[in-house]
Amino acid sequence: MDVMEAIWQRTSYRGLYQDTPVPREDLETIMKAGLAAPSGCNKQTTSLIAVDDPELLRQLKAVIDSPVGHTAPAMILVLTERIIAYDDRTYYIHDYSAAIENMLLAIVGLGYQSCWVEGHITGEDRIGRQMADILGVPQDRDLICYLPVGVAAEPVKRVRKRPFEQRAWFNGFGGGER
């Protein structure tokens, strides 16, 4: 799929998934896409776990307790290390956000759907840590996002966004010359 087409088609899919399995090769390609993203000072703070084992998926979904991605045949979990890049500056949020966006585009490019689910698992009930414990993730890494992966079983809906003219301009804020 053309890169621009993937960018236009990507959307947050919260519907049901078909039970068609996702081949390991595709999950590996998606994770490689994530790791190909840039990272601040090349610190590579992001790491990934793909889960396609049915029993493990069942355990994770029981902890997640959300309809988003509940029927997906696979998931990719995003881990981060909150390390300093230089001085007191950290870029781990930037790093994993770019990695997630790459993965979302690769997922669409391969014919699947997904959704960036972060807030639900990083709240005070620490669902992300419960998921991390199931997967043997050490305490120095945080599990901050899950991406369901699978073929959509329902129509894909799109969110409405503000028009281009209200968010982008040439040669000055608000349309120096547009």
Place this chain on the structure above:
Amino acid sequence: MDVMEAIWQRTSYRGLYQDTPVPREDLETIMKAGLAAPSGCNKQTTSLIAVDDPELLRQLKAVIDSPVGHTAPAMILVLTERIIAYDDRTYYIHDYSAAIENMLLAIVGLGYQSCWVEGHITGEDRIGRQMADILGVPQDRDLICYLPVGVAAEPVKRVRKRPFEQRAWFNGFGGGER
């Protein structure tokens, strides 16, 4: 260009640029790609300014005072609004990082090079604010990144990254089963 090819080819280019102008149509496509990225709770905290006016570029580059992108015939400036998404949670860093990654991929897809420059302009000397003032950006938005855009005049080098096996696994941290 295929989405996977764009993902593999994207790298941080810090070399010289050819003086070939970047057509407005391409700058608009790149900005649309950025605005197509997801945002937390669809708050759309990111906005963009493309600069191709030679005098304005000269003023901005004088303030930036860095060799990265100094010869680029165009630039895209990334603005953010640090607003709450819900409770006390903000996602503006996530939002602009995903938007920047989309733009970097679109830039590569269109045959240009770029580099995500953020740390240099968001330090204590507040270069980003000086740039924002030149462009008439109000105080409630921060200019946090510039992306040079143009055709590379030098060979594109790639950064070395840790191998896949050290950063990604199946069904458990560190290779539950790999």
